[in-house]
Amino acid sequence: MSVLLFQILPVVILLILGFSVGSLRERGHFRSLARREQELSDIGVVNLRTVAQPESVRAATLVTGDAVIATDYFKGFMAGLRNIVGGEVRSYQTLMTRARREATVRMLTKARDLGATEVWNVRYETSNILSGAHKKRVAVSVEVFAFGTAVIRG
């Protein structure tokens, strides 16, 4: 009985810690994202390959942004359970959303710093290059890399 307790108790503690701290941090991140996205909302984001009205372009340059975000223990555990029955893995949806929005915000911040008003040909790359390192752990992390061409009109 006590052996069982010693095996289950740490997992339960980690699950509670992951759930409470994890959701708190996630909410904080989403709030911060919403605020920064609002600030950057006047920058036009397009994924067309060719810039429209090229005659008025003063300068164009590559801008990039990336973010590596890890999920918490609780969500990793829930996703593990989901693997048994199949279906949509909701707990990882927020992970991907956070990484993608963060990378976009970072790219747009760089565009803003350059004085750009638009970013063209926006592309996303997702990689799980860290998966090998975390194979034994429950939680996973994802890297999203966003890039595009910042355009300064003048």
Add this chain to the structure above:
Amino acid sequence: MIVVNTENVPGQTVREVKGLVQGNTIRAKHLGRDIAAGFKNLVGGELRGYTELLTEARREAIERMIGQAQQLGANAIVNVRFTTSAVTQGAAELYAYGTAVLI
């Protein structure tokens, strides 16, 4: 050097295509970052050490690509693309490529 990922430099015409230029770098992360990441994996959130590592590595790949373009006598690189691959456990290759042109 003008670096863009659009098919041409907006407002400019390409006078001469110099050819494909590329730059790559393979980076391994160190143990300290791994330990910090292990802790982060409990509560979730950004793995700042890894973000920095990848940002820095990608900048290096871009620098090498620019170096090649300069050797070819180009003044711009268009249609830049990136790929990332995991070579071994814990090491990643960042690769940047594009077309060097004279505008």
